[in-house]
Amino acid sequence: MGVDQSWGADAQPKPGSPTLHDVAAQAGVSLMTASRALSGTHNVRAENRKLVVEAARVLGYRRNEHARSLRPGQRTGLIGVIITNASNPYYADVELGIEQVLARYDMRMLVGNTGEDVARERRLVADFVGWNVDGLIVVPAADECAHLAAVSAAGTPLVLAARTIDGLAADTVLIDDVGGTRAAVRVLLDEGHRRIAFLGSGMSVPTSARRLEGFESAYAEARVPRPPDLVLAGTQEPNAALHAARSLLGLPDPPTAIFCANNRNTVALMHALTENAAHRTPPQVRVVAFDNFDTADLMPIHLSIVDHNAHELGVRAAELLVRRVRGDRGAHQRIELATHFRP
Amino acid sequence: MGVDQSWGADAQPKPGSPTLHDVAAQAGVSLMTASRALSGTHNVRAENRKLVVEAARVLGYRRNEHARSLRPGQRTGLIGVIITNASNPYYADVELGIEQVLARYDMRMLVGNTGEDVARERRLVADFVGWNVDGLIVVPAADECAHLAAVSAAGTPLVLAARTIDGLAADTVLIDDVGGTRAAVRVLLDEGHRRIAFLGSGMSVPTSARRLEGFESAYAEARVPRPPDLVLAGTQEPNAALHAARSLLGLPDPPTAIFCANNRNTVALMHALTENAAHRTPPQVRVVAFDNFDTADLMPIHLSIVDHNAHELGVRAAELLVRRVRGDRGAHQRIELATHFRP
DNA sequence: TTGTACGCGTTATCAG
DNA sequence: CTGATAACGCGTACAA
Numbered sequence: 001m002g003v004d005q006s007w008g009a010d011a012q013p014k015p016g017s018p019t020l021h022d023v024a025a026q027a028g029v030s031l032m033t034a035s036r037a038l039s040g041t042h043n044v045r046a047e048n049r050k051l052v053v054e055a056a057r058v059l060g061y062r063r064n065e066h067a068r069s070l071r072p073g074q075r076t077g078l079i080g081v082i083i084t085n086a087s088n089p090y091y092a093d094v095e096l097g098i099e100q101v102l103a104r105y106d107m108r109m110l111v112g113n114t115g116e117d118v119a120r121e122r123r124l125v126a127d128f129v130g131w132n133v134d135g136l137i138v139v140p141a142a143d144e145c146a147h148l149a150a151v152s153a154a155g156t157p158l159v160l161a162a163r164t165i166d167g168l169a170a171d172t173v174l175i176d177d178v179g180g181t182r183a184a185v186r187v188l189l190d191e192g193h194r195r196i197a198f199l200g201s202g203m204s205v206p207t208s209a210r211r212l213e214g215f216e217s218a219y220a221e222a223r224v225p226r227p228p229d230l231v232l233a234g235t236q237e238p239n240a241a242l243h244a245a246r247s248l249l250g251l252p253d254p255p256t257a258i259f260c261a262n263n264r265n266t267v268a269l270m271h272a273l274t275e276n277a278a279h280r281t282p283p284q285v286r287v288v289a290f291d292n293f294d295t296a297d298l299m300p301i302h303l304s305i306v307d308h309n310a311h312e313l314g315v316r317a318a319e320l321l322v323r324r325v326r327g328d329r330g331a332h333q334r335i336e337l338a339t340h341f342r343p
Numbered sequence: 344m345g346v347d348q349s350w351g352a353d354a355q356p357k358p359g360s361p362t363l364h365d366v367a368a369q370a371g372v373s374l375m376t377a378s379r380a381l382s383g384t385h386n387v388r389a390e391n392r393k394l395v396v397e398a399a400r401v402l403g404y405r406r407n408e409h410a411r412s413l414r415p416g417q418r419t420g421l422i423g424v425i426i427t428n429a430s431n432p433y434y435a436d437v438e439l440g441i442e443q444v445l446a447r448y449d450m451r452m453l454v455g456n457t458g459e460d461v462a463r464e465r466r467l468v469a470d471f472v473g474w475n476v477d478g479l480i481v482v483p484a485a486d487e488c489a490h491l492a493a494v495s496a497a498g499t500p501l502v503l504a505a506r507t508i509d510g511l512a513a514d515t516v517l518i519d520d521v522g523g524t525r526a527a528v529r530v531l532l533d534e535g536h537r538r539i540a541f542l543g544s545g546m547s548v549p550t551s552a553r554r555l556e557g558f559e560s561a562y563a564e565a566r567v568p569r570p571p572d573l574v575l576a577g578t579q580e581p582n583a584a585l586h587a588a589r590s591l592l593g594l595p596d597p598p599t600a601i602f603c604a605n606n607r608n609t610v611a612l613m614h615a616l617t618e619n620a621a622h623r624t625p626p627q628v629r630v631v632a633f634d635n636f637d638t639a640d641l642m643p644i645h646l647s648i649v650d651h652n653a654h655e656l657g658v659r660a661a662e663l664l665v666r667r668v669r670g671d672r673g674a675h676q677r678i679e680l681a682t683h684f685r686p
Numbered sequence: 687t688t689g690t691a692c693g694c695g696t697t698a699t700c701a702g
Numbered sequence: 703c704t705g706a707t708a709a710c711g712c713g714t715a716c717a718a
Binding site: 033 | 687688689690693694695696
């Protein structure tokens with residue numbers, strides 16, 4: 001460190017970052033010896049290897065990943081991660097799980113958020129393909145899948161996370177939305193509730209749809225008639241969840257129990273409850289909520305939670321993808337992660 | 344779509360993805376005309392351009408970004424984003440803000456989480472340099488800055504986000520931790536509180552330190568003696584925050600007001616309060632919390648919040664970085680984003 | 687064990 | 703306006 005290098009009068013300070021060529025020159029060996037020494041090939045004399053490594057250290061050499069990735073048949077070590085919204089703690093956890101696995105394999109993540117916009121998803125996919133990603137992990141924004149089917153068919157491993165797309169054959173890792181919801185609603189039915197509301201607006205359609213499916217199938221299994229007016233699975237405007245919750249509580253014949261299909265709805269319902277009660281004891285409603293959150297047990301009324309592990313979802317998705325990248329050509333897998341009911 | 348292309352008997356199906364060469368051949372023009380047509384150079388006859396664009400569309404051509412980035416003097420359009428923990432909603436918002444700006448300039452993010460581990464930060468920086476990123480946005484994990492100083496000196500624009508490093512001259516975007524805290528504590532002092540606790544364990548040291556600085560300076564400004572036993576700014580074990588909150592409430596002479604230096608501490612304090620009160624009315628303590636969160640107004644006791652805008656922090660950091668990437672060589676900037684006190 | 691030649695896909699340069 | 707050529711930095715194939 002701090003040594004003033006000098007290559008003689010005609011030597012330039014070399015503007016760009018040092019290349020393998022520079023390292024080889026510095027070490028007094030040929031380009032290929034340097035390449036082999038640094039790339040781990042074992043056909044290098046120990047002495048030369050040491051020379052090269054030292055030269056690389058002194059020069060601050062970094063392999064140019066673009067040059068490396070340009071060669072055909074070389075992995076880039078790049079994975080494209082396309083999620084809908086990182087500010088949703090759920091997907092942030094997924095992202096962390098993915099990275100944790102990729103780090104083990106020395107792979108990097110190109111990350112893009114779609115904000116539920118398919119056009120942006122399409123653009124991200126196209127860009128990532130341009131970067132020759134070894135694989136893609138996608139939380140699909142919608143049922144449109146032409147662009148995803150195309151990359152998959154072109155040979156880029158693809159794993160769908162948290163959501164499926166009908167008609168797209170691909171590896172998929174999901175939370176067991178249907179089963180988790182069905183079990184929770186069954187609990188409510190067993191408790192004797194007959195007017196159970198489904199509060200599902202304000203979320204991405206696919207997941208919400210699966211949870212609604214579970215909701216309906218619990219009723220069907222119990223052979224109990226399902227009140228037709230208690231399913232609110234509307235749009236995702238910012239305040240839709242709050243409006244929906246309010247209208248539910250304001251019903252002439254209000255529900256005795258409410259199933260909240262996701263975090264945002266749960267929080268909205270809590271707000272609606274407290275504003276209804278004018279900061280006094282909120283009305284006694286039995287509430288079950290999909291998605292756990294930090295302050296669930298601090299809410300004004302007790303919540304039963306359908307909990308799940310977003311981090312593990314990311315881990316499993318990444319593990320599956322890595323296997324594909326490494327050549328696994330088995331049949332498409334569909335993994336459903338169990339939920340955990342916390343009474 | 345669905346058209347079965349045929350190039351005659353001697354044509355192979357071309358295993359890899361189509362290259363510019365293929366597009367040029369398909370369009371019946373030379374490589375360079377194709378390149379110019381797609382890269383936006385204007386020296387192309389309109390007719391030829393249309394031919395090339397159509398050929399590219401038919402073949403599903405995607406520019407190979409690695410080949411492009413290999414050429415010297417070319418931007419990669421890649422930005423390295425190194426944050427400590429994406430599952431912290433604060434940093435997730437920062438990440439989103441960054442991406443929102445980068446998207447406008449058609450740039451992509453390589454994302455890495457350090458988990459507050461400097462060794463991982465160093466590795467990520469080295470990797471990202473290997474990818475020739477146009478710039479780096481880093482939430483530094485610690486005061487160690489040799490690796491950051493090195494890339495910065497080597498000419499890669501660097502923006503520090505959310506935290507500074509002493510002795511590292513770099514563009515920085517911060518929340519005004521000191522001022523925000525000082526103002527909040529001043530409110531408490533004005534209300535007559537004299538035993539105000541600082542609950543700051545469980546967070547990354549640098550930010551916490553700045554908030555503690557604001558805490559102390561509010562006392563100093565008010566010329567009020569500061570009780571020496573009420574500052575808890577400990578480690579970041581998982582349950583440290585809860586332990587700290589408990590011990591605070593269990594003090595023989597407990598504080599009349601508590602300043603929570605961050606989200607995690609606030610939630611921990613809420614838990615401690617409710618368990619203390621055995622699910623009855625919690626003891627009356629005045630609480631001010633740095634960091635807003637979804638359910639803040641649903642907490643068992645009223646919270647005053649020092650709110651701020653993580654998303655904007657990301658936006659500003661990215662805007663600053665983009666300016667540097669585009670050649671701005673002005674003096675280093677230090678932006679402090681104002682906080683907003685919600686009584 | 688080491689070195690030479692070549693090509694990956696793209697764009698800058700220069701000649702037509 | 704168009705086309706041929708030469709790099710960019712690295713790793714594979716082959717020769718020494």
